[in-house]
Amino acid sequence: MKNFKIGGVPEHFNLPWYLTLKEKEYQNKNINLRWKDYHGGTGDMCKALRSGEIDMAVILTEGIVRDITKGNPSKIVQVFIDSPLIWGIHVAENSTYTSIEDLKDKKAAISRYGSGSHLMSYLNAQNQGWNIEKELEFEVIENLDGALENLPKGKGDYFMWEKFTTKPYVDNGPFRVLGQCPTPWPCFVIAVRDTVLEQDPMAVKEILKIINTRTKKFKETAGVDLLIANRYQQKIEDVHQWLSLTQWSQKQLSISNLEHVQDTLLQLELIDNKVCEENILFNF
Numbered sequence: 001m002k003n004f005k006i007g008g009v010p011e012h013f014n015l016p017w018y019l020t021l022k023e024k025e026y027q028n029k030n031i032n033l034r035w036k037d038y039h040g041g042t043g044d045m046c047k048a049l050r051s052g053e054i055d056m057a058v059i060l061t062e063g064i065v066r067d068i069t070k071g072n073p074s075k076i077v078q079v080f081i082d083s084p085l086i087w088g089i090h091v092a093e094n095s096t097y098t099s100i101e102d103l104k105d106k107k108a109a110i111s112r113y114g115s116g117s118h119l120m121s122y123l124n125a126q127n128q129g130w131n132i133e134k135e136l137e138f139e140v141i142e143n144l145d146g147a148l149e150n151l152p153k154g155k156g157d158y159f160m161w162e163k164f165t166t167k168p169y170v171d172n173g174p175f176r177v178l179g180q181c182p183t184p185w186p187c188f189v190i191a192v193r194d195t196v197l198e199q200d201p202m203a204v205k206e207i208l209k210i211i212n213t214r215t216k217k218f219k220e221t222a223g224v225d226l227l228i229a230n231r232y233q234q235k236i237e238d239v240h241q242w243l244s245l246t247q248w249s250q251k252q253l254s255i256s257n258l259e260h261v262q263d264t265l266l267q268l269e270l271i272d273n274k275v276c277e278e279n280i281l282f283n284f
Contacts, residue, residue, distance in 0.1 A: 001030050001032045002032065002200060005055050007036045007048055009038060010039065012232050012239075013246070016215050021033065031207060042064065043111060055196045056190060058189075060189075061076075073195070076252070079251060080188040082186045083247040085116075085188070088161060089159075097158070105137075106137070107137045107139045109147050109150065111142055117160050123184075141156055165232070
């Protein structure tokens with residue numbers, strides 16, 4: 001049996017992985033796939049891919065593209081979520097901030113440098129017309145739990161995270177949401193270490209076949225809305241809205257989307273130069 005380790009965030013996007021693992025679909029194909037939750041998100045998974053702690057990751061598109069350009073020995077094998085990620089812009093409910101404009105010159109709480117919360121803070125600043133060099137500062141708080149603990153204490157002024165994941169903390173405290181910032185490209189991709197693609201490409205292809213079969217009909221799964229609501233402490237109406245906005249993919253990232261990601265990262269000075277598509281994308 002071939003052994004593979006895969007990482008991802010413990011969020012509703014990845015429920016299809018949980019279900020296929022629970023039902024031993026990979027083992028039925030002689031593949032021992034182990035899942036590891038990464039509460040620290042994309043920055044944490046980039047480090048894990050580099051070190052070989054994991055073989056694969058379900059990871060934010062802009063984060064892994066940036067890290068590959070900086071030497072991460074991995075490739076994108078396909079898009080996992082084709083729709084944008086809708087980032088909520090959160091402040092502590094006890095803060096005095098009432099609009100996104102109030103956050104100019106304030107500290108963005110981020111999970112770590114190179115994370116989605118870090119990169120999207122730049123994109124939000126660009127959208128607001130802020131001077132990125134002078135009007136954007138950061139406070140590292142590690143993960144969502146760190147934001148829940150530290151924002152009410154004034155350690156960081158605002159925090160960007162997927163808005164449905166944080167919805168219970170907006171409904172019940174300690175967050176308020178001032179707005180949102182969707183990614184302008186497909187939000188999650190599947191990345192695999194180069195050595196794994198060199199040694200076991202057919203096994204990786206089989207893993208993708210299994211998960212893609214599940215995601216094609218995921219929304220039709222009986223009781224999936226209640227399962228998501230219970231597993232992720234979501235209101236059923238929020239789950240229905242999230243399902244209506246979310247599209248899974250079974251295809252590779254398009255060249256135009258890759259160009260858009262790299263052009264944006266270059267414009268924001270988050271990468272030094274663009275790299276050619278064959279250094280980022282892997283096609284079977």
